[in-house]
Amino acid sequence: MAGDPVTYFRATDPFPLESADFTKLHEFYARLAAGRLSTTRCTDCGRTDWPPRGFCPECAGDAFEWVDLPAEGTVHAFTTQDTGLPAGFEGPRVFAIVKVGAHRVFSILLDADPARVSIGQRVRLKPLAVAADPKGNPRWLPAFTPSA
Amino acid sequence: MRKVALVGAGISKFGVRRASYRDLIWEAGKACFDSVAGIKPRDVEGLVVGSVMPERTAFQSHISSMAAEALGIKPSVLSARTEHMCASGTVGIRYAYAFIAAGLADLVMVLGVEKLNQPSSDEAILNMGTGVDREWEAAFGLTAPPCFALAAQRHMAEYGTTEEQLGLVGVKNHTHASKNPNAHFGKGATLEQVLGSRMIASPLRLFMCSPITDGAAAVIVASEERARALTDRPVWIRGTGQALDGFQLTSLHEDYAHWPALKRAADAAYTMAGVRPGDVDLAEVHDCFAIAEMIAYEELGFCKKGEAGAFVAAGRSDYGGDVVVNPRGGLIGCGHPLGATGVAQAAEVFVQLRGQAGPRQVADATIGLTHNNSGMGEHVVMIYGSEPA
16 A cells, blocks of 8 residues: 555544535535525424424424525624644634524634624624535535624 | 442543553453452453544444453443443443343443543544534534533623632642542642643633543442442442433523533432432532533532532532532543543542542542533433442
């Protein structure tokens, strides 16, 4: 094996596989790539959950439609981590729980001065491009940034 | 149900160990067999191993069988591995308890083990991200510290809890660990050192956090008949409870300073054990971060909601106070080898209730409690007694 190109092992890839080959939530990621934050709504009982689900935890139905969530939310809670982050992630990193409509969404705040973040602050969706998957498909995470 | 007791306990040295995963199993297993005369490996009928991530840290699965062979045990009634992140060890003890109480087994070892430290510390920290939701949390770089930082910030805002009070938990547990030769840290710590240590996730500083630790622990669990034949001082399992609110941060109680699942688990254990919070002499609680110990005081009923800061500042969770919390040094002082932690907590209660804890003995201890969590919304509580319920 010496000298051969190293296979890209999934074991240290921190990002989910987002393509249709690997997840039924691929439509969520396709919408995210287009700048939309969406989730599943149960067409049997009308319940909407965050994050998207495979079947409804209320009525156990699996008939879903994709619905867009508001592109803007408010900071419900946040913390800044300075050190001790996993390999590939750098501090200071602002983790936040963002209230989006009726839902709490866990994410990070991009382009935010940690000293100026506050509870109730308005933030908006800013899809974050991360490393492509091993097959070269682009990948996105639902990040946020302070509203202008 | 039949009565069930601990009859033996042993732990490895905890720390950044020059040891393999199997070395740690050997150390804890040997110490456990040495703790009880009259049991050899061939006598043990069952084995439950609590271990979280050997697939990543030792490239090994098939853990229960691998450990049984290392220990010389040939399970005839029960062989299983439990994985419940940081609570894996206590979840394993509950399985052994249930099998024995139901009459399906008489003598079972529960062993917890983790080899977290790797040649690269970056990899060790990366691995910790497996404990939160990969797709919706860990992909952003989340590990445990920011989660508990959210709880600490909320507790400070709501109840006026101070950084100094958080620091006192670190001081107490580092000081307790200095009397425990198996602890990761042995030097103690002053409040100045704790408050001067580097910030991990505000307001949690290094000495308010448990480190990345290698270690193993084992206990032997027995039916009443076997327990009474083996020792004149069994440590009885009097009560147990487990409850979950949710897994992802956004599924938990909106106010991260409130952990209703812990209160539910504790209430179930107290009811089953027939004891009240005021009856508990010592408690091994899950101080993965200082704020976790403080919220545990409240949800376990040692003090009222919001009063944890004053409780620790008045010394009420230390020797001479209401209840000695974390006499072995807790996760902050002993370290936190995930799967081993819950079993090590039980091992501490075992020696304390038998009066064998040496310089860290809690005087006249008859009731001991352990609390093991795997996130702010997932809790397991055990109550042990020197007499059965």
